[in-house]
Amino acid sequence: MLKSKGLEVGYRTQRETISVSRNISFELSEGEMGAIVGVNGIGKSTLLRTLARVQQELSGSIEVAGKTIDKYRQKDWATKVSVVLTEPLAAKNLSVQQLVGLGRHPYTNWIGMLSHTDIAKIQEAIELIGLDELKYKKCHELSDGQLQKVLIARALAQDTSVILLDEPTTHLDLYHKVQILKLLQEIAHRKKKTILYTTHEIDLAIQLCDKILIMEKNQNSFGSPEALIKSEHFNRLFPTDTIRFDPETASFKIRK
Amino acid sequence: MTVKKKYYFSFIVLGIVLLLSTMLNLGLGSVSIPFNEVMGVLFGGDSSRESWSYIIWNYRVPKALTAILVGSALSLSGLLMQTLFRNPLAGPFVLGISSGASLGAALLIMGTAIWSGWFSYGIINDISLAIASGIGSFLVLLIVVVVATRVKDSMALLIIGLMFGSITAAIVTVLSYFTQAEQLQQYIFWSFGTVGNLNWTQLLILTTSTLVGLFLSVLSLKSLNALLLGEQYARSMGVHIRKARYIIIIATGILAGAVTAFAGPIAFIGLAVPHLTRQIFNTTDHKILVPAVLMYGAILLLLCDTLAQLPMSSYVLPINAITSIIGAPVVIWLLIRKKKMIF
Numbered sequence: 001m002l003k004s005k006g007l008e009v010g011y012r013t014q015r016e017t018i019s020v021s022r023n024i025s026f027e028l029s030e031g032e033m034g035a036i037v038g039v040n041g042i043g044k045s046t047l048l049r050t051l052a053r054v055q056q057e058l059s060g061s062i063e064v065a066g067k068t069i070d071k072y073r074q075k076d077w078a079t080k081v082s083v084v085l086t087e088p089l090a091a092k093n094l095s096v097q098q099l100v101g102l103g104r105h106p107y108t109n110w111i112g113m114l115s116h117t118d119i120a121k122i123q124e125a126i127e128l129i130g131l132d133e134l135k136y137k138k139c140h141e142l143s144d145g146q147l148q149k150v151l152i153a154r155a156l157a158q159d160t161s162v163i164l165l166d167e168p169t170t171h172l173d174l175y176h177k178v179q180i181l182k183l184l185q186e187i188a189h190r191k192k193k194t195i196l197y198t199t200h201e202i203d204l205a206i207q208l209c210d211k212i213l214i215m216e217k218n219q220n221s222f223g224s225p226e227a228l229i230k231s232e233h234f235n236r237l238f239p240t241d242t243i244r245f246d247p248e249t250a251s252f253k254i255r256k
Numbered sequence: 257m258t259v260k261k262k263y264y265f266s267f268i269v270l271g272i273v274l275l276l277s278t279m280l281n282l283g284l285g286s287v288s289i290p291f292n293e294v295m296g297v298l299f300g301g302d303s304s305r306e307s308w309s310y311i312i313w314n315y316r317v318p319k320a321l322t323a324i325l326v327g328s329a330l331s332l333s334g335l336l337m338q339t340l341f342r343n344p345l346a347g348p349f350v351l352g353i354s355s356g357a358s359l360g361a362a363l364l365i366m367g368t369a370i371w372s373g374w375f376s377y378g379i380i381n382d383i384s385l386a387i388a389s390g391i392g393s394f395l396v397l398l399i400v401v402v403v404a405t406r407v408k409d410s411m412a413l414l415i416i417g418l419m420f421g422s423i424t425a426a427i428v429t430v431l432s433y434f435t436q437a438e439q440l441q442q443y444i445f446w447s448f449g450t451v452g453n454l455n456w457t458q459l460l461i462l463t464t465s466t467l468v469g470l471f472l473s474v475l476s477l478k479s480l481n482a483l484l485l486g487e488q489y490a491r492s493m494g495v496h497i498r499k500a501r502y503i504i505i506i507a508t509g510i511l512a513g514a515v516t517a518f519a520g521p522i523a524f525i526g527l528a529v530p531h532l533t534r535q536i537f538n539t540t541d542h543k544i545l546v547p548a549v550l551m552y553g554a555i556l557l558l559l560c561d562t563l564a565q566l567p568m569s570s571y572v573l574p575i576n577a578i579t580s581i582i583g584a585p586v587v588i589w590l591l592i593r594k595k596k597m598i599f
Binding site for chain 2: 049052053054074075077078079081082083085087089090091093094098099102103105106108110111112158
């Protein structure tokens, strides 16, 4: 469903081209949840934004549903891939229902009128995420965890086959992190969506994801968590004099 | 569905208030005309005095129409800017567009007098003033757009707008130091702002540009709603950002530019009305906000103009001062009561 080959991401300004990461290849099929992990500044968000077509790739190819992403028209693209970003919400006075409703944007007419199908889809997304009681609340009244759920509901309402999330669990406590991730896992498996998110919670990703993409300076590895543990890919992620990876418990330990 | 009904009710109330304030505006003025006579003239009857009919048709009706257009256009351009920059403090006045218009007018009135005194008297009239201030406001708007594409921080944008205000004030001061008292007075009168001096032709131009601005805004309704989530989200939902941005900015420029060109700088309406409207219509949906803002703006400016006319007296206060006296406390009140102006 979502596939990249020899992808190079970075920034292109008028004067120079800054390559952040290169040679990224992975493939996620329908109903799979994947995580992108790596140290700060390695280019996880850059990769995610490139996959979301917010910024342009430097080289290589990205395919969604068997079609390279530059072949999509803006409007068709919006029905294929939805995003949850880290950028703070500009309009805090939106109600939960209105915000989720904005997800129907690609389907509505020129003036943005919601049809019966749209309203049904919005309600479905709200119920699936368990936001029914908060429906009429304004976004500035919500906690961080609730707001994150609302944004996920909006992406769901957009009814795309791929959902990309940039650090959906930052600022949340362990319970809410797990809650959000389990929710995403359920959506991926039950609704047959392809979900890819960036994260720093590697141990949670190992437990919940079907596939993991490890980004390193010169090399990017992709595979199932078990395979990556077996091939000792997590050991190299951090400088080993401070942190080591324990394959028994599938978690990181501080070196005493 | 009850939510929708609530909006209908608010719209009906706004409509009635708009009608009442229009009648109030038409009925009161420096010449006292009995109210039933005013209505009689409006609905095609004859008045007992020839001059009353003349005053109403050639002075009060154009003035009321101008007030409605100016109020609506400024408020709409304020709403567009607040959504586009996602900044509750944005507005044509704060972003320096009015300063640009002032600069254009000042350069025309006082600049030409200094550098080429011999032909200046001939070229300064309402039309050239309108063109000069129109060009001024559009140039500043262009600069703001260029800056806005580079500076992501909307706070910086506001500060830049304020700086434009300072630059304008400085240039005007320098110009006025060299200029004759007569030109200085002409400029000061322009800067008072007015809705009373428009003839039917000018009114037609103002109406056309307001309608064009409104048309472009209606085209942008959907993208405006998507922009509430920020540009990256909007793009991910299929909005053609660059196109949407240009249309909104051109609409803003036409609306604010035309108003400032014909009516002079009128402060705070563009900034305050969208916030006042959000107090009644508790929504962020532009399908509701745009018509509401149009009506609210018209009402507020009609009332401000009625006040400025100082009914029953021959004095006319500068409308720019009245809108500031009303608008500035409103903004302060919103900031204090709501702690932060969320939108």
